[in-house]
Amino acid sequence: MSHTSGCSILDNLTTSQPQLLTRCSSTDSGSQLVLNCHRNGTAAKDINPTNAAQRPLNAGGTRQAAVDADGGIRNSGFVDNFAVQRRHSEYVEAYADMLNDCSGKSNARHARPLSCFVQTKLTKNGYVSALQGEHEVQGPWQNSGQLRQEFAAKMAAWLKPLNSQNNLCNGGIPSQNHILAPKIQNSCSPNGHKKGTVTLSHLPQRPPVDIEFADISYSVSEGRRRGLKTILKSVSGKFRNGELTAIMGPSGAGKSTLMNILAGYKTSQLSGSVMINGKERNLRRFRKLSCYIMQDDILIANLTVHEAMMISANLKLGKDMNLAAKRVVVHEILETIGLKDSSNTKTCNLSGGQRKRLSIALELVNNPPVMFFDEPTSGLDSSTCFQLISLLKSLARGGRTIVCTIHQPSARLFEKFDHLYMLAEGQCMYEGRVRGLVPFLSSLGYNCPSYHNPADYVLEVASGEYGESVQKLVAAVKSGECKKFSHKDYGLTAVRGIANDIVKGDNDCNNSNSTSTNNATLTATTTLTLEDEKCKMDEMSSTLMSHSNALNNPILETQQSQLSDCTVINLNIPNSNNDNGNSNSGLPYSCSFSSKGGQVALTGAAEKAAAAGCTTSLLDSHESVVTLPNSSGFPTSGWTQFWILLKRSFVTIMRDRMLTHMRLASHVIVGAIIGMIYYDVGNEASKVMSNAGCIFFTTLFTMFTAMMPTILTFPTEMSVFVREHLNYWYSLKAFYFAKTMADLPFQIVFSSVYVIVVYYLTSQPMEWMRISMFVFICVLTSLVAQSLGLLIGAGMNIEAGVFLGPVTTIPTILFSGFFVNFDTIPGYLQWVTYVSYVRYGFEGAMVSIYGMDRAKLECHEMYCHFRSPKKFLEEMSMDNAEYWIDAVALLGTFVALRIIAYFVLRWKLHLIR
Numbered sequence: 001m002s003h004t005s006g007c008s009i010l011d012n013l014t015t016s017q018p019q020l021l022t023r024c025s026s027t028d029s030g031s032q033l034v035l036n037c038h039r040n041g042t043a044a045k046d047i048n049p050t051n052a053a054q055r056p057l058n059a060g061g062t063r064q065a066a067v068d069a070d071g072g073i074r075n076s077g078f079v080d081n082f083a084v085q086r087r088h089s090e091y092v093e094a095y096a097d098m099l100n101d102c103s104g105k106s107n108a109r110h111a112r113p114l115s116c117f118v119q120t121k122l123t124k125n126g127y128v129s130a131l132q133g134e135h136e137v138q139g140p141w142q143n144s145g146q147l148r149q150e151f152a153a154k155m156a157a158w159l160k161p162l163n164s165q166n167n168l169c170n171g172g173i174p175s176q177n178h179i180l181a182p183k184i185q186n187s188c189s190p191n192g193h194k195k196g197t198v199t200l201s202h203l204p205q206r207p208p209v210d211i212e213f214a215d216i217s218y219s220v221s222e223g224r225r226r227g228l229k230t231i232l233k234s235v236s237g238k239f240r241n242g243e244l245t246a247i248m249g250p251s252g253a254g255k256s257t258l259m260n261i262l263a264g265y266k267t268s269q270l271s272g273s274v275m276i277n278g279k280e281r282n283l284r285r286f287r288k289l290s291c292y293i294m295q296d297d298i299l300i301a302n303l304t305v306h307e308a309m310m311i312s313a314n315l316k317l318g319k320d321m322n323l324a325a326k327r328v329v330v331h332e333i334l335e336t337i338g339l340k341d342s343s344n345t346k347t348c349n350l351s352g353g354q355r356k357r358l359s360i361a362l363e364l365v366n367n368p369p370v371m372f373f374d375e376p377t378s379g380l381d382s383s384t385c386f387q388l389i390s391l392l393k394s395l396a397r398g399g400r401t402i403v404c405t406i407h408q409p410s411a412r413l414f415e416k417f418d419h420l421y422m423l424a425e426g427q428c429m430y431e432g433r434v435r436g437l438v439p440f441l442s443s444l445g446y447n448c449p450s451y452h453n454p455a456d457y458v459l460e461v462a463s464g465e466y467g468e469s470v471q472k473l474v475a476a477v478k479s480g481e482c483k484k485f486s487h488k489d490y491g492l493t494a495v496r497g498i499a500n501d502i503v504k505g506d507n508d509c510n511n512s513n514s515t516s517t518n519n520a521t522l523t524a525t526t527t528l529t530l531e532d533e534k535c536k537m538d539e540m541s542s543t544l545m546s547h548s549n550a551l552n553n554p555i556l557e558t559q560q561s562q563l564s565d566c567t568v569i570n571l572n573i574p575n576s577n578n579d580n581g582n583s584n585s586g587l588p589y590s591c592s593f594s595s596k597g598g599q600v601a602l603t604g605a606a607e608k609a610a611a612a613g614c615t616t617s618l619l620d621s622h623e624s625v626v627t628l629p630n631s632s633g634f635p636t637s638g639w640t641q642f643w644i645l646l647k648r649s650f651v652t653i654m655r656d657r658m659l660t661h662m663r664l665a666s667h668v669i670v671g672a673i674i675g676m677i678y679y680d681v682g683n684e685a686s687k688v689m690s691n692a693g694c695i696f697f698t699t700l701f702t703m704f705t706a707m708m709p710t711i712l713t714f715p716t717e718m719s720v721f722v723r724e725h726l727n728y729w730y731s732l733k734a735f736y737f738a739k740t741m742a743d744l745p746f747q748i749v750f751s752s753v754y755v756i757v758v759y760y761l762t763s764q765p766m767e768w769m770r771i772s773m774f775v776f777i778c779v780l781t782s783l784v785a786q787s788l789g790l791l792i793g794a795g796m797n798i799e800a801g802v803f804l805g806p807v808t809t810i811p812t813i814l815f816s817g818f819f820v821n822f823d824t825i826p827g828y829l830q831w832v833t834y835v836s837y838v839r840y841g842f843e844g845a846m847v848s849i850y851g852m853d854r855a856k857l858e859c860h861e862m863y864c865h866f867r868s869p870k871k872f873l874e875e876m877s878m879d880n881a882e883y884w885i886d887a888v889a890l891l892g893t894f895v896a897l898r899i900i901a902y903f904v905l906r907w908k909l910h911l912i913r
């Protein structure tokens with residue numbers, strides 16, 4: 001079934017210029033969308049969209065070109081989107097070229113009301129076909145403003161589907177207190193005007209943030225003799241919202257340090273000021289508005305993408321938003337960021353690029369207006385780098401302030417950044433637009449060779465390959481010489497200038513009679529929000545400009561809206577019908593694209609606020625719509641944080657089959673082996689020493705199996721914790737208690753299983769009281785050992801911890817009373833036995849087996865010296881031992897170690913900052 005496409009917009013489009021007649025119609029037959037455009041022209045042409053700009057005009061004949069454009073009819077995820085965008089850009093280029101061709105011809109013979117005919121098809125199998133022909137134009141040309149507006153919509157409608165990442169808007173439709181806002185679908189009124197836009201519409205709104213820093217100096221101590229080392233030397237700058245900023249510099253220049261300071265991760269030993277939106281930074285408040293995505297992007301391995309996102313949503317969105325709403329947010333982000341298809345993939349199975357995107361998605365949940373990225377492209381191939389930086393740029397266009405440190409980007413990647421902050425030797429050697437870098441360097445005598453990547457060149461300059469350049473550049477920055485390159489419109493004016501040069505008729509590639517109607521007034525502004533194809537759009541605009549002579553000296557205006565989600569290319573096509581010379585009398589219209597394929601928003605100036613769904617939502621946000629933190633400063637209460645983290649830890653332990661199953665298996669198998677070795681010794685008076693050995697080994701085994709894995713707990717999860725904690729997901733307390741509690745049940749079960757197996761096989765007294773006392777004391781010993789492992793892990797790195805754990809345990813074993821009787825230990829060392837938790841464990845276990853007036857043991861030998869259990873305890877210097885004292889001592893040690901571990905972790909966190 002055929003019907004008019006999209007928003008029932010343009011079906012007939014003409015300009016009011018008699019020389020430049022355009023007529024377009026579109027039909028959508030389900031399997032293909034057909035755009036027919038007509039312009040003044042004479043000859044039929046065939047188009048090859050892939051190299052349209054370079055191709056000479058070819059009058060006569062028919063040519064058909066196919067461009068893969070499957071993404072136009074399906075939003076096929078992150079990777080596909082870029083291919084799709086490229087294809088669409090090619091398509092648009094071809095389309096522009098066709099118009100050029102037409103207009104060129106039409107102007108050559110503008111007396112004749114002929115139209116060039118262009119037909120394009122986007123087929124379901126993903127190909128665009130373009131046909132061009134000509135026929136006589138029918139009817140009068142009037143109401144061109146409306147038609148131009150529709151033309152804009154038509155163009156946008158074609159471009160829309162490829163731009164799903166361009167609208168990672170910073171909040172969408174206002175939703176008070178996180179009540180799930182209805183997802184407003186794009187729909188256009190019959191005249192093509194926007195009613196709404198689909199974006200990340202369910203995110204909470206946040207205010208836009210500009211970061212300004214002045215005279216930041218940072219030093220670290222290198223020991224008493226060497227004193228302080230200054231890493232940053234009075235650096236100043238400004239990072240604006242809506243911009244993608246790169247911090248570059250040679251290795252060791254201080255990039256990470258600067259970013260850590262700006263992100264609030266480093267707070268000590270620094271001077272200078274950081275201003276947020278012109279006011280002194282309140283660190284606590286700022287940290288709630290920002291997130292820091294680190295280079296290593298360590299994720300919790302055993303969770304799926306969706307689970308990780310839901311945990312993030314539960315922690316960051318608070319209880320004001322219900323679960324269903326959170327699911328919508330998560331779904332929307334995953335879809336937008338291209339991870340929808342990987343929702344059920346475990347994070348450990350994601351590719352490098354997907355991991356980076358998940359790291360971003362996790363932070364996007366509460367829509368932070370400031371995002372810091374430490375070398376986000378490291379370890380990624382060039383294509384993935386490009387996709388990632390494009391994604392970041394899209395995020396920036398949503399009004400966010402995106403700051404990345406980056407190493408030697410390719411030229412293609414480099415030009416995607418808006419703003420560059422260049423550091424060398426801890427000083428700023430350039431701050432300004434990326435486009436301004438080469439002119440700035442040139443102005444100081446450092447001319448970037450042709451075909452040389454400016455990013456490479458500036459790094460060479462910063463590394464001193466061209467002499468003593470750093471100080472010269474630093475001095476130039478300090479004297480304000482690069483200020484003119486800092487303005488957000490820098491470079492765009494240059495484009496405009498170039499465009500105007502072209503317009504001025506230096507080029508005569510098409511039509512020399514172009515300026516004949518240089519008195520346009522009615523302006524149709526097509527605003528193409530096609531950020532990722534900006535260059536191509538520039539080319540397209542230039543191409544169109546090259547035909548501008550025929551369009552009566554149009555004005556090419558490229559804008560980059562600071563607050564817009566879009567790089568905007570305004571093609572102002574003056575209308576020749578109006579001769580008052582006012583070329584700007586027409587309403588500017590802008591199309592912004594949503595994250596959903598096939599939807600377009602076309603707005604006029606009057607509707608601009610509504611139109612910029614993403615941008616206004618960001619700008620108009622107030623604290624009332626920001627997730628209000630509770631008194632703890634976190635979006636959720638401490639108890640909720642603890643509960644969510646406990647569940648997360650529990651799930652990850654359960655899913656860590658290797659470790660969990662191995663732990664269980666080892667307890668059962670070793671228990672069985674010990675049981676077989678000491679089989680039936682428990683009630684035999686002649687084997688009491690062997691039985692004591694069995695009890696001692698049981699204590700040691702439960703101790704080591706508990707301690708060694710937990711030494712790794714904090715070192716392995718520290719980076720996740722640091723990222724999540726410093727990004728204000730949860731408190732240290734919640735994390736610590738959840739983490740330490742989650743493993744308790746496992747440890748209790750595993751130890752109990754081992755002890756019971758050994759107890760049974762070794763024929764210890766089958767009395768419930770003794771069994772429970774024995775199991776209890778062994779479990780307590782294992783928990784103390786676990787706490788010691790946590791403490792060592794909290795304070796040490798893995799290597800040190802793995803060494804220190806067993807080493808610190810050896811003395812406690814020596815003083816346990818098994819190898820040396822307490823009475824034998826010299827008096828001045830006896831106190832050590834009181835701090836040896838192994839002593840309490842072993843003594844408690846011995847008492848539970850041989851204490852409490854146990855009856856005489858069986859003797860199957862001629863003579864058994866220790867038939868009386870009491871006598872044996874006397875021999876072991878344990879006759880006066882009290883089981884409950886041992887148990888309380890172990891409990892006390894357990895609590896003390898846990899508290900100390902918490903403070904050690906806190907201290908370590910403090911050191912990081």
Ligand SMILES: Nc1ncnc2c1ncn2[C@@H]1O[C@H](COP(=O)(O)OP(=O)(O)OP(=O)(O)O)[C@@H](O)[C@H]1O
Binds near residue numbers: 257
């Ligand atoms: N705690 C510290 N003690 C001593 N020197 C330090 C310390 N932290 C950073 N530095 C030094 O400060 C300088 C800047 O470090 P920073 O990590 O910021 O550099 P960078 O520009 O990010 O380098 P790269 O690109 O190689 O990561 C380096 O010379 C580094 O050795």
